[in-house]
């Protein structure tokens with residue numbers, strides 16, 4: 571089965587727009603994807619016809635909204651092949667999900683001098699929450715180094731596990747700065763062999779390849795709606811049921827309670843124990859059509875197509891003399907980071923923008939990674955299933971024009 575690109579592109583209205591009087595060439599998908607037409611329609615319909623608070627309401631609008639919101643949970647359980655729907659916790663996004671695990675799991679399972687392992691390539695949202703919690707209990711956050719190609723240094727990883735006291739490993743499935751696809755199924759098994767739990771940051775993988783939490787056997791997995799064609803401000807934390815049952819609530823408030831007295835409160839069952847207050851109802855309802863689109867389009871087909879785009883873009887950019895690609899792992903997803911001698915990424919990004927090409931420049935919230943490669947920033951093109959080789963040709967032509975100008 572191949573992607574019908576023209577049909578796909580017609581489902582993303584933003585692709586029709588122009589910027590600076592040029593057709594938009596959107597290559598910033600690792601930051602946030604465009605929104606599928608069905609998501610836009612679902613959001614508009616909700617705010618036009620169905621607005622009401624959900625859970626516990628006895629009137630039609632509340633019950634209707636609750637059914638729609640909870641249908642998203644069922645869809646995500648199917649998407650992830652999770653054993654139970656109560657393992658699907660709704661959050662504000664990947665950052666919120668990782669902070670939830672850090673705030674609720676670490677104080678309960680990690681003690682003084684224990685170790686939390688993260689890799690050099692992690693996004694700041696998979697570094698800072700662990701530091702905040704580890705500091706409180708005098709636990710240690712240690713770094714899994716990476717190779718010059720941007721792969722996990724597996725020997726070093728195993729040595730760190732063998733040193734002992736590792737209670738948790740938290741690692742990106744796919745690096746947002748390098749594109750490296752980590753062999754997390756192997757790394758999860760190694761962590762478990764040494765008595766450690768494993769949290770997967772799936773922000774960059776959920777819309778680019780099949781993620782099966784039972785096959786991976788991960789303990790936690792986090793991702794954001796806005797990186798999979800859905801609304802911003804909404805995300806998911808998957809956690810094994812027994813683990814989540816053993817963890818204290820993340821935040822206190824409405825919905826997460828059973829009985830409240832001034833003296834003491836008992837908590838609601840999963841998943842609600844971790845979902846305090848009125849949620850982003852529209853975001854939850856708007857995510858379901860995005861999931862339906864992903865499943866209907868077949869993630870294996872998406873992965874193959876995006877690999878074609880990446881290989882084509884890599885081949886073309888390597889023809890430009892002064893360009894150095896950062897991130898040359900054998901297994902890569904659709905992220906192409908590069909630097910150019912004598913041209914700051916921000917200047918490149920600005921000149922590309924003037925030609926209608928949207929890429930991201932900067933440290934991409936991975937400052938330890940930038941330091942590892944002795945750069946302060948990179949320029950990063952990132953692709954999705956609605957991009958084309960013709961767009962890549964426009965990007966490369968615009969890049970050459972920008973370099974001639976600088």
Ligand SMILES: Cc1ncc(COP(=O)(O)O)c(CNc2co[nH]c2=O)c1O
Pocket residue numbers: 600601602663664665666693695696742744745746747771773774794930934
């Ligand atoms: C690997 C990874 N983890 C966590 C996050 C945080 O996700 P959020 O909570 O939805 O913000 C991002 C966002 N990455 C990027 C956001 O903008 N450019 C990026 O590369 C990410 O790429």
